[in-house]
Amino acid sequence: xxxxxxxxxxxxxxxxLSVASxxxxxxxxxxxxxxxxxxxxxxxxxxxxxxxxRTGITVHVVAVGxxxxxxxxxxxxxxxxxxxxxAAEEKFVADGYGVERFDVMYNDFxxxxxxxxxxxxxxxxxxxxxxxxxxxxxxxFASRGDNSGTHKKELLLWTAxxxxxxxxxxxxxxxxxSGMGATLNVAAGMSAYALTDRGTWISFKNxxxxxxxxxxxxxxxxxxxxxxVNPAKHPNVKAKWGQAFIDWILSEDGQAAIxxxxxxxxxxxxPNGSRGAS
Amino acid sequence: xxxxxxxxxxxxALVFSxxxxxxxxxxxxxxxxxTAVGLSCAIGLxxxxxxxxxxxxxxxxxxxxxxxxxxxxxxxxxxxxxLTLSNAGPFGWLQLLYSPSAMIIAQTVLITPIxxxxxxxxISDLHAEYAEQFRSLSVSPRHAVTALLWDARFSLMTxxxxxxxxxxxxxxxxxxxxxxxxxxxxxxxxxxxxxxxKGDLALALALGIVLMTIALVVTAMVMTMRRTATAYAxx
Numbered sequence: 127x128x129x130x131x132x133x134x135x136x137x138x139x140x141x142x143l144s145v146a147s148x149x150x151x152x153x154x155x156x157x158x159x160x161x162x163x164x165x166x167x168x169x170x171x172x173x174x175x176x177x178x179x180r181t182g183i184t185v186h187v188v189a190v191g192x193x194x195x196x197x198x199x200x201x202x203x204x205x206x207x208x209x210x211x212x213a214a215e216e217k218f219v220a221d222g223y224g225v226e227r228f229d230v231m232y233n234d235f236x237x238x239x240x241x242x243x244x245x246x247x248x249x250x251x252x253x254x255x256x257x258x259x260x261x262x263x264x265x266x267f268a269s270r271g272d273n274s275g276t277h278k279k280e281l282l283l284w285t286a287x288x289x290x291x292x293x294x295x296x297x298x299x300x301x302x303x304s305g306m307g308a309t310l311n312v313a314a315g316m317s318a319y320a321l322t323d324r325g326t327w328i329s330f331k332n333x334x335x336x337x338x339x340x341x342x343x344x345x346x347x348x349x350x351x352x353x354x355v356n357p358a359k360h361p362n363v364k365a366k367w368g369q370a371f372i373d374w375i376l377s378e379d380g381q382a383a384i385x386x387x388x389x390x391x392x393x394x395x396x397p398n399g400s401r402g403a404s
Numbered sequence: 405x406x407x408x409x410x411x412x413x414x415x416x417a418l419v420f421s422x423x424x425x426x427x428x429x430x431x432x433x434x435x436x437x438x439t440a441v442g443l444s445c446a447i448g449l450x451x452x453x454x455x456x457x458x459x460x461x462x463x464x465x466x467x468x469x470x471x472x473x474x475x476x477x478x479x480x481x482x483x484x485x486x487l488t489l490s491n492a493g494p495f496g497w498l499q500l501l502y503s504p505s506a507m508i509i510a511q512t513v514l515i516t517p518i519x520x521x522x523x524x525x526x527i528s529d530l531h532a533e534y535a536e537q538f539r540s541l542s543v544s545p546r547h548a549v550t551a552l553l554w555d556a557r558f559s560l561m562t563x564x565x566x567x568x569x570x571x572x573x574x575x576x577x578x579x580x581x582x583x584x585x586x587x588x589x590x591x592x593x594x595x596x597x598x599x600x601x602k603g604d605l606a607l608a609l610a611l612g613i614v615l616m617t618i619a620l621v622v623t624a625m626v627m628t629m630r631r632t633a634t635a636y637a638x639x
Binding site: 306 | 490493496499501502585586588598600601602603
């Protein structure tokens with residue numbers, strides 16, 4: 127249309143950019159695509175200030191499910207990825223979106239459920255047997271249903287138990303399609319069983335009468351991995367600072383900081399970082 | 405239901421402790437939503453007024469579309485803006501994703517249809533009164549729009565408030581394009597969502613009470629301004 131119209135639009139853009147500037151002003155900052163389980167447990171509030179004090183690099187955490195975190199990282203919307211779904215992470219690297227994957231820490235999954243324990247699985251150390259019992263009793267089970275790391279683990283356990291739970295979706299098997307906390311809120315609200323990582327459970331405040339029913343099975347191992355988003359694929363990736371974060375979290379200092387984090391005297395994450403084959 | 409009582413005392417404690425983190429979140433909420441309202445008004449008001457006074461083929465269809473867009477789901481807007489601003493998207497080079505500007509863009513997309521549709525209604529009513537006079541003085545459409553917007557300014561404040569209410573209350577769009585990053589893009593609604601997911605329902609509700617109080621204060625300020633200005637204009 128006219129020059130006037132153009133000026134109008136230009137001034138709108140100027141307003142937008144003037145408000146926008148603080149994001150770009152933070153000179154040394156990286157975006158960490160990570161999972162709700164690590165962020166909600168408070169681990170990053172403990173770790174990141176230590177890293178920033180050491181290097182002057184600020185870390186902005188986007189906490190979403192592992193599936194979405196990997197998707198965002200594939201789009202180049204992040205510099206470092208720290209999630210917990212080893213197979214998906216290795217595919218991410220194999221497809222060229224990540225540089226190299228390193229183990230960083232672990233904890234474990236647990237099955238929580240109502241104190242009344244309708245499927246009578248309390249105290250069991252056998253996750254697959256417990257899931258079989260839950261399916262047999264048609265006891266309510268709240269699933270993430272969101273393609274997250276926890277959801278993928280849950281599906282592996284159902285397969286191992288020889289149960290196809292999605293056939294019962296909407297009856298005793300309830301797929302929430304939401305994050306860990308939201309799913310635990312649902313489980314607490316409807317007295318359902320749920321698979322959760324221990325970190326989220328310890329820090330979760332709305333437990334109601336739910337408690338840990340199954341723990342200690344080797345199949346419930348929960349490994350976290352860290353990797354740099356490939357700058358060859360996405361030139362915007364801040365490779366130097368992202369690598370500095372990975373180097374630090376795998377260093378003795380970083381690993382000790384992970385081990386030092388606890389809630390109410392309980393250690394949430396156990397460092398097992400290695401530089402792998404490199 | 406002890407959560408309610410706990411939430412109210414927590415809300416008071418939060419506000420009166422002058423918690424720096426909370427203040428930062430409140431300021432960002434207001435900054436993002438008020439800027440979005442400003443931009444939406446700059447786009448939506450002339451658009452609405454133009455639609456109100458013009459007659460062209462297909463105008464009915466445009467009106468239906470603009471009105472239907474008032475019901476845009478925030479999460480869909482968030483997704484569209486994410487795909488646009490993502491490094492894999494067409495505007496990735498702007499590097500706006502996970503920044504307050506991305507949140508402003510998303511909220512502007514969300515509420516511009518609301519401002520446009522409601523102002524079309526307001527201006528149409530006023531135009532019905534003025535149309536004959538405009539014709540007799542052969543006023544140009546541009547001047548007609550300016551005059552109508554000016555004379556309807558008090559009703560249009562309510563329109564802007566409706567947009568502000570929608571913007572400040574939505575979580576679906578800003579959590580996708582902002583990422584709920586602490587000290588960068590965390591606003592009231594995303595903080596509430598976060599505390600809910602941590603199972604800290606009392607704190608989540610307390611933040612909700614603070615948010616409602618802010619909305620109340622902003623609305624009261626605009627209404628007072630409107631009343632004072634109206635009294636002054638017609639005194």
